[in-house]
Amino acid sequence: xxxxxxxxxxxxxxxxxxxxxxxxxxxxxxxxxxxxxxxxxxxxxxxxxxxxxxxxxxxxxxxxxxxxxxxxxxxxxxxxxxxxxxxxxxxxxxxxxxxxxxxxxxxxxxxxxxxxxxxxxxxxxxxxxxxxxxxxxxxxxxxxxxxxxxxxxxxxxxxxxxxxxxxxxxxxxxxxxxxxxxxxxxxxxxxxxxxxxxxxxxxxxxxxxxxxxxxxxxxxxxxxxxxxxxxxxxxxxxxxxxxxxxxxxxxxxxxxxxxxxxxxxxxxxxxxxxxxxxxxxxxxxxxxxxxxxxxx
Amino acid sequence: xxxxxxxxxxxxxxxxxxxxxxxxxxxxxxxxxxxxxxxxxxxxxxxxxxxxxxxxxxxxxxxxxxxxxxxxxxxxxxxxxxxxxxxxxxxxxxxxxxxxxxxxxxxxxxxxxxxxxxxxxxxxxxxxxxxxxxxxxxxxxxxxxxxxxxxxxxxxxxxxxxxxxxxxxxxxxxxxxxxxxxxxxxxxxxxxxxxxxxxxxxxxxxxxxxxxxxxxxxxxxxxxxx
Numbered sequence: 001x002x003x004x005x006x007x008x009x010x011x012x013x014x015x016x017x018x019x020x021x022x023x024x025x026x027x028x029x030x031x032x033x034x035x036x037x038x039x040x041x042x043x044x045x046x047x048x049x050x051x052x053x054x055x056x057x058x059x060x061x062x063x064x065x066x067x068x069x070x071x072x073x074x075x076x077x078x079x080x081x082x083x084x085x086x087x088x089x090x091x092x093x094x095x096x097x098x099x100x101x102x103x104x105x106x107x108x109x110x111x112x113x114x115x116x117x118x119x120x121x122x123x124x125x126x127x128x129x130x131x132x133x134x135x136x137x138x139x140x141x142x143x144x145x146x147x148x149x150x151x152x153x154x155x156x157x158x159x160x161x162x163x164x165x166x167x168x169x170x171x172x173x174x175x176x177x178x179x180x181x182x183x184x185x186x187x188x189x190x191x192x193x194x195x196x197x198x199x200x201x202x203x204x205x206x207x208x209x210x211x212x213x214x215x216x217x218x219x220x221x222x223x224x225x226x227x228x229x230x231x232x233x234x235x236x237x238x239x240x241x242x243x244x245x246x247x248x249x250x251x252x253x254x255x256x257x258x259x260x261x262x263x264x265x266x267x268x269x270x271x272x273x274x275x276x277x278x279x280x281x282x283x284x285x286x287x288x289x290x291x292x293x294x295x296x
Numbered sequence: 297x298x299x300x301x302x303x304x305x306x307x308x309x310x311x312x313x314x315x316x317x318x319x320x321x322x323x324x325x326x327x328x329x330x331x332x333x334x335x336x337x338x339x340x341x342x343x344x345x346x347x348x349x350x351x352x353x354x355x356x357x358x359x360x361x362x363x364x365x366x367x368x369x370x371x372x373x374x375x376x377x378x379x380x381x382x383x384x385x386x387x388x389x390x391x392x393x394x395x396x397x398x399x400x401x402x403x404x405x406x407x408x409x410x411x412x413x414x415x416x417x418x419x420x421x422x423x424x425x426x427x428x429x430x431x432x433x434x435x436x437x438x439x440x441x442x443x444x445x446x447x448x449x450x451x452x453x454x455x456x457x458x459x460x461x462x463x464x465x466x467x468x469x470x471x472x473x474x475x476x477x478x479x480x481x482x483x484x485x486x487x488x489x490x491x492x493x494x495x496x497x498x499x500x501x502x503x504x505x506x507x508x509x510x511x512x513x514x515x516x517x518x519x520x521x522x
Contacts, residue, residue: 007336010315010510027312027336052335053315056509098310098516137385138378233438263442266360266433269379270441 006030007050008077009099011070013060017159020064020106022081025099032092032102039086044079044104051077061231061279063286064111085110085290111286118162120285121182124149125194125253128172133197135265141195142170144259144268148193151278159282166190179245189220189250191281195268196237196258204261205235209242211251219291221252224284228256231280232273234264254281305490308518309497312336313510318439321355325454326461328353333514337464342515346503347429347470347480348440349511350448357443360386360433368397372404376419381432387444391430394446395423425478429470437509451481459483475499 006028013022024032026049033045051072058068069080081087081104088107095101124145126132132141149165156163164185166178182190196207206228210221221239229236234257245251256277257264267273314332325345333343351357365373365385373388382388392400403423410418420428429447448454451468458466467482477495486494494515503510 009336010313012315012508025313050335052332054317054509056315056317099312138374138383262360263433266384267441269383269432 005048005050006046006100007052008046008070009053011053011058011068011079013058013062013065013068015062015064015108017108017112019108020060020062021093022065022068022079022104022106024079024102026102027099029096029100030102034090034092034104036087036090040083042081042083042087042090042104042106044081044092044102046077046079046102048075049077061227061283063283064106064108079104081106084287111290113159113161113286113289115160116162117160117289118156118188119185120156120161120163121166121178121185121187121190122149122153122156122163123166123178123182123190123192125192127167127170130172133195133259135259135268136201136262137265139259139265139268141197141259144195144274145193146170147271148256148274148277151275152191152193152281155278155282156285175245179247182247182249187249189252190245190247192244192251192253194253194255196255196264197260198258199260201260201262203237204258204264205237206232206257207237207240207255209240209244209253209255211245211247212241212243213246214248214250216250216288216292217252220250220285220288223288223291224252224254224281227280227284227287228254228277231276231283232256232267234267305493306517307520309494310516310518311497311502312514312516313502313508314512314514315509316511318437318509319349319353319511321353321357323353325350325353326458328512329458329462329464329466332512333464334462337462337514338516340517342465342467342482342484343458344467344469344498344503344513344515345454346511347448347451347468347478348431348445350451350454350468351429351445352440354449356446356448357440358386358390358446359443360384363389363444365389366392368392368400372400375404375408381430382427384432387430387432390444390446391423391427394430395427399423429480448480455481455483469498469503471498471501471503473501475501 006026008026010025030049035043055070055072060067064083066082066084071078091105093103093105126142134140153163166181167173208221208225210217225239259265316332329343363386369389370385373383373385376382382391403419406422407419426447431445455466465483468480470478477498
């Protein structure tokens with residue numbers, strides 16, 4: 001048993017609103033050479049390091065880092081960081097200890113929301129007497145919409161985005177009242193969270209609707225749609241226009257699943273899945289914001 | 297080294313999480329340990345395997361479309377928490393197959409009585425802890441997020457085999473994000489105090505519950521002065 005060279009065991013990524021971190025865990029001290037062959041790509045070259053972990057493509061999708069690749073070339077192990085935007089000020093951090101950690105810290109400045117940003121109105125559809133769609137087994141739309149809304153609100157607040165909810169409990173709120181709340185708040189955008197439903201139990205997947213009366217709604221819908229498809233891995237029901245809200249502000253309605261489908265309903269039982277939906281929405285928002293100058 | 301009730305406890309624990317390929321029913325846990333752990337293991341180390349990964353290697357990840365729920369399953373699945381792992385007819389049918397209909401019915405009756413006096417957990421106490429390990433769809437990482445994953449079988453056998461064929465002590469663990477740590481099997485007979493200490497060291501769920509792909513971890517006890 002045993003080897004004397006440092007051994008790479010695991011690579012993972014995490015992030016705070018300020019920075020993304022790629023962490024390489026090794027059995028022993030090692031050195032890394034980092035370089036940027038392209039603006040969006042960072043290489044971490046670990047010479048003399050054995051790669052014991054499975055060399056893999058690791059999906060990150062944190063808004064800055066798209067994915068990582070671990071490659072073994074001759075006697076060199078390389079971790080490739082593929083980002084969505086040009087990388088700014090990468091730093092190497094060393095965490096002595098066991099396991100030994102070599103970390104690449106990437107500045108998230110290019111992908112943070114401009115300050116101040118918002119407000120974004122989070123609108124969980126249904127509520128109170130209006131239960132919404134019902135899954136084939138037992139899940140009810142109104143609760144799921146609120147669950148996802150809470151995750152979304154928490155993540156946006158971490159990003160210092162001003163938010164408010166059209167409802168934050170199980171209450172009836174009319175469409176007119178929701179629209180009025182958004183107008184009074186001076187909404188930059190309203191994001192309605194809902195579940196799809198269909199008489200065809202086999203129909204499933206993700207769909208995003210957008211307001212035809214508000215400029216930029218389509219652009220936002222496209223980015224959120226791409227982010228959801230990337231992150232959730234479920235069928236694509238596309239993007240559709242909607243006349244539901246005639247608003248002066250950006251409006252999208254997100255239906256991450258078709259609740260009347262058994263498999264989609266089952267996905268919605270998982271808190272991890274609901275959080276993924278919220279994170280994908282935030283990624284879509286970030287990408288949209290990057291595309292344009294936002295009003296302050 | 298600390299002492300508790302006369303049992304010497306380690307001063308610390310090093311946790312080497314290892315990212316593996318996606319384990320399937322084609323994988324043998326012994327070979328997985330030989331490939332990913334043997335090159336770095338030292339005497340005294342212990343390898344942990346997550347219970348869901350082990351179950352998958354045993355072919356216990358079941359596609360719901362292959363399960364035909366009985367009337368009993370369709371009836372009983374209404375009673376657990378709607379977001380729990382036995383809330384679908386297919387998962388409940390698999391639970392009935394695992395524990396037997398008589399035991400399941402007895403467990404439901406005891407659970408119903410227990411709820412009347414504010415007790416929780418009686419269902420699994422009677423039906424068997426193995427049922428608490430069932431993960432419904434989306435409870436495990438892709439591609440098994442489309443499957444119902446049962447608990448592993450014969451975990452003690454597995455850890456004994458790993459020890460015999462690799463020389464490395466092993467344990468099968470179930471850890472969740474709520475800080476619950478269950479050691480289902482261990483090739484070593486640890487004193488209860490050491491076992492409790494070890495459970496405390498793992499409460500932060502280092503193996504992860506999302507798509508981290510780290511089903512195995514090598515534990516190395518740290519003793520000051522060594």
